[in-house]
Amino acid sequence: MSRHRAPSPVTRRGALVAGAAWVAGAFAVSSGAGLRLPSSAAPQAEALVAARLPSTAPSASPSTAATPPPVAPSPTFDRSAHSTVEAASPWVVVNKTHPISPSDYEPSQLAEVAGEVVSAAVAPDLEALLARSRDDGVALTLVSGFRSRDYQEDVHRRSVSRNGQAGADRYSARAGYSEHQTGLAVDFSSAAGTATLSPRFGQTDEGLWLAEHAGEHGWLLRYTEADQAVTGYNPEPWHFRWVGVELVAAMTAAGTATLEEFFGVTGGADYA
Numbered sequence: 001m002s003r004h005r006a007p008s009p010v011t012r013r014g015a016l017v018a019g020a021a022w023v024a025g026a027f028a029v030s031s032g033a034g035l036r037l038p039s040s041a042a043p044q045a046e047a048l049v050a051a052r053l054p055s056t057a058p059s060a061s062p063s064t065a066a067t068p069p070p071v072a073p074s075p076t077f078d079r080s081a082h083s084t085v086e087a088a089s090p091w092v093v094v095n096k097t098h099p100i101s102p103s104d105y106e107p108s109q110l111a112e113v114a115g116e117v118v119s120a121a122v123a124p125d126l127e128a129l130l131a132r133s134r135d136d137g138v139a140l141t142l143v144s145g146f147r148s149r150d151y152q153e154d155v156h157r158r159s160v161s162r163n164g165q166a167g168a169d170r171y172s173a174r175a176g177y178s179e180h181q182t183g184l185a186v187d188f189s190s191a192a193g194t195a196t197l198s199p200r201f202g203q204t205d206e207g208l209w210l211a212e213h214a215g216e217h218g219w220l221l222r223y224t225e226a227d228q229a230v231t232g233y234n235p236e237p238w239h240f241r242w243v244g245v246e247l248v249a250a251m252t253a254a255g256t257a258t259l260e261e262f263f264g265v266t267g268g269a270d271y272a
Helices: 020-026 047-052 123-135 149-171 199-203 205-217 245-254 259-263
Strands: 110-113 116-119 140-144 185-190 219-221 239-242
Touching: 110 123, 116 123, 116 140, 123 140, 123 205, 123 219, 140 205, 185 199, 185 205, 199 205, 205 219, 205 245, 219 245, 245 259
Parallel strands: none
Antiparallel strands: 110 116, 140 185, 185 239, 219 239
């Protein structure tokens, strides 16, 4: 595999795609509106996810953030095009103060990509991202996709048993509060399994490539070191959320790294 070398260090904006030319072109690309989201399907076993979660309590909990002010949108970008509260929306914001509603939500249509089940709405962009990575000599794989509420409850319970409640809450979402339940989030790893579900993944060729190129396919690095007070979670360089190329481009143009800040939605480290 050829060795990819992305600019280092990866900054807070590393997951957003820079460049005015790309931003201008991205606004002309569909964000996936109109695609049907997935239906109920039995969640795939993801013991690897729970098994690889930190065995000791991680760093100090991020402080609770105040409600961030809305970022001024581009004159050509409509922030009201999709809901930020409806579970089936491509722009739904799910965090510790905004749980999924209904709590047992499952997408209406699912698709399998690289061995993981995801919302059918994200499949084309996910497949394109994986194909692009192969073309660039970067071997990516998926280790997690859609999770049902019941499965997430089991994942979190096992994390609590190892790390305690406070430690688990910094890495693992409680049932009903996980982006994975929307089918719009995935966890990546290297095909070789290097630094799987580890903070070190961000410094691997695969993690660096994702930070530079994921946005070109509509994927947002959701949890970064710099944004813990807003997102409520410790950094997860493997966890990406699909929002569509239009929204990634708008966030890039606004210089905004989180959904909470872009849409003016509350976040923080404490559960509502």
